[in-house]
Amino acid sequence: MRAYGHESDGVTRIPHEAEYLIAAARKLLDEDATLGDVAEWMTKTAGPTVSGRPWAPTTLRRRLRNPAIAGLRRNADDELVSGVAEPLMERELFEAIDGYFKERERGQVPQRAYLLSCGIAMCDPCGSELVSRSSSKGARGYQCEADGCGKIWISAPPLDEYVSARALARLERPSTLQKLRKLRDDLQVAAEAAAKKVPELDKRKRELAAALGATSLTMEEYRLAKSSLDQTRKDVLAILRRAKYLDELPELTIEGLSDWWANTSGNEQRRALLQLVIREVRVEPATKRGSNKFDEQRFNIIYR
Numbered sequence: 001m002r003a004y005g006h007e008s009d010g011v012t013r014i015p016h017e018a019e020y021l022i023a024a025a026r027k028l029l030d031e032d033a034t035l036g037d038v039a040e041w042m043t044k045t046a047g048p049t050v051s052g053r054p055w056a057p058t059t060l061r062r063r064l065r066n067p068a069i070a071g072l073r074r075n076a077d078d079e080l081v082s083g084v085a086e087p088l089m090e091r092e093l094f095e096a097i098d099g100y101f102k103e104r105e106r107g108q109v110p111q112r113a114y115l116l117s118c119g120i121a122m123c124d125p126c127g128s129e130l131v132s133r134s135s136s137k138g139a140r141g142y143q144c145e146a147d148g149c150g151k152i153w154i155s156a157p158p159l160d161e162y163v164s165a166r167a168l169a170r171l172e173r174p175s176t177l178q179k180l181r182k183l184r185d186d187l188q189v190a191a192e193a194a195a196k197k198v199p200e201l202d203k204r205k206r207e208l209a210a211a212l213g214a215t216s217l218t219m220e221e222y223r224l225a226k227s228s229l230d231q232t233r234k235d236v237l238a239i240l241r242r243a244k245y246l247d248e249l250p251e252l253t254i255e256g257l258s259d260w261w262a263n264t265s266g267n268e269q270r271r272a273l274l275q276l277v278i279r280e281v282r283v284e285p286a287t288k289r290g291s292n293k294f295d296e297q298r299f300n301i302i303y304r
């Protein structure tokens with residue numbers, strides 16, 4: 001998928017889209033409009049994003065903060081230098097809008113998130129999803145709460161940090177990045193199909209209940225059919241959950257990713273990226289009881 005304002009080569013300017021980005025920046029700077037207002041305005045006047053969705057405030061902010069829109073990039077020292085993309089706006093306007101966002105960021109308290117909840121962190125002994133929990137002392141961790149298991153508790157911050165660093169390092173390889181783009185596009189397609197499937201599954205569930213009521217099904221037949229429907233529904237919802245933040249992902253280039261991770265992304269977006277790259281992180285029980293040392297041997301990252 002291309003970035004708004006540039007062709008898919010990442011270089012060629014699309015003039016009418018450039019005009020909308022300029023107008024959006026001006027609205028924020030000169031008209032005192034909120035980011036939400038301007039995102040709505042974009043959807044109404046410029047049309048949807050390149051992935052065909054309404055503009056989310058974060059999507060718009062991310063695009064407006066990308067130096068590529070001024071034909072620039074950031075070097076390793078975080079200085080703006082010439083990039084390959086054709087500028088969509090003057091450097092002055094870009095710096096003004098970047099400064100505008102920077103000012104609003106100041107004083108924001110970082111959220112304490114669990115990056116690996118929602119189906120990434122798994123209990124190795126029993127295969128259940130680990131849930132995020134704080135201990136009575138306020139330590140944040142992932143825990144297995146499955147009946148008859150409950151064997152796992154692992155501290156969240158070092159695990160989140162370690163897994164994120166590994167995922168980002170992996171993304172620095174062009175081949176992974178290419179695979180990631182394909183994963184993202186495939187997920188987009190799967191999510192569109194899944195969204196259509198949900199009402200269909202709900203309808204079948206109602207029909208099933210009606211059939212049971214009319215006694216054309218035995219209880220056993222009903223249970224079997226229902227559990228298979230429920231499983232399908234669970235799979236479909238899992239796809240939708242993963243796809244929910246696709247629009248929030250950065251442009252999938254090495255520069256774009258690390259800059260986005262460090263400066264722009266929120267926790268939901270970070271989680272979306274991790275979910276795209278990682279199938280699961282299987283956590284084993286601590287080898288020594290009560291040991292709270294971070295032990296890399298305890299988990300296994302499985303990539304998609």
Ligand SMILES: [Zn+2]
Binds near residue numbers: 124125126146
């Ligand atoms: Zn377990």
